[in-house]
Amino acid sequence: MIKLAESDAQRARAQNDETGSQRFERIYAELRDRICLLVYPPGTVLSEVTLAREFGVSRTPIRRVLHRLEFMGLVQIMNGVGTIVTDIDLKTFKETYDLRMRLAELMGELSPAYITEDHLAQIDQLIARAKKLQKHRDRFEDYAMITNDLQKILSSLTGSAPLREIIELFYFRVARIWFTFLPQLGWDDIISAQLTELSEIRAAMASNDMRGVGRSRSLHLHRMLTRISRFLVEP
Template sequence: MSFAKRDDEKEPKSTVETIQTEILQRICFLDYQPGYQLKEAELAAEFCVSRTPVRDAISRINHLGLVETRNGVGTVVVALSAAQIRHVYDMRLELAKLIGTESPREITRNDCERGQDLLNAAHALLLDFDPRRYVEINHHLHGLIADLIGNSVLQSFWWQTYYQAASTWYQVSLQMGAEVAQALVAELEDINRALEHGDITAIGFIQRTHIGYGYQRINLHLLSPEAK
């Protein structure tokens, strides 16, 4: 099981993996919005490589369903339908319940420190909100929790649904602004409490709760934007 990608792991990643992660982040952070056309030659020039590794990276992202490549046309970032977003969130709700049960690993002192760092960063966000920073903190929080999952298959699935859902978060944060920061602080406080107690099962349920909240926000601000 090797597809649980992390962007802060220490070992040097291959060229293709680097490009893949970069493109993925640009999609999640909405640098590439739905409908944007990725051109292999363009990306190849930017990363100073040939089209071959770029093609490879895009081909892998295809598996997540975030882009669609058509011959003679190009690779476009897909706009997930309301039904697909619901499917992703339904699965995340179910997967969250399994985090605590599927052979988790022990919580270490290091985990607690990472949680505290993230909480501090979230507090800073309350004073000076920045959508990109918000998504970055979310990203690190996801990495922290994914690391606790012992079942490698579940870990992989958890990452896959994360990437599929991430861009919607960013859209919401653009519309709601600092409001989402408060929700993030609340989530991190809950999670830090659970980390201190070494209670992974609780972390799963906390995640499940806040995923539910997040989906409510998406329903209000994306799928029914007239209610804004």
């Protein structure tokens, strides 16, 4: 059943190229990260032809990526105008955070995963990175990447695939909005809050208490929302 031509194509692909699906995922992840890490802040206008030139492809695969980003709620495609990185209104922001708190608690209740030594080691690494950051003020991108990595670890601990899916969806949707407010908060304050969350989660994980992990996460989201609520005023 294996054809020679196919075998050759697969070998060549393994050496140099990448399959179409891989290319799509690569470009998608790249643009998503740029939006989430505020390389493209809300309001940025993205052009299909510009992106196509940068990635060395035609508009067609770029359009596919942008449409997926639109489904994810990260951009809005407007005919004749361009593809605009979305902002989020105050009401939706708060609703999303309320929901994220509930979902974090469910993380510990619906088919929680078993916690291994490896998970603990990963958390310890994050704690070490966060402690280093205490001495270097205003490294917002590093702070954001620790938050991103924590999210990935918690994702791997969520046994329920559907739950994991929507937790990630809403994380990506509001994280970048939250990062917008970072410079307005005190550096020492947010770093110590991050260390508090990490150590609480680590303690719960050490006793294989996924419900405790979920509660810690939910509580952290609540504290963070409180922290920036004074900046969230209706116009």
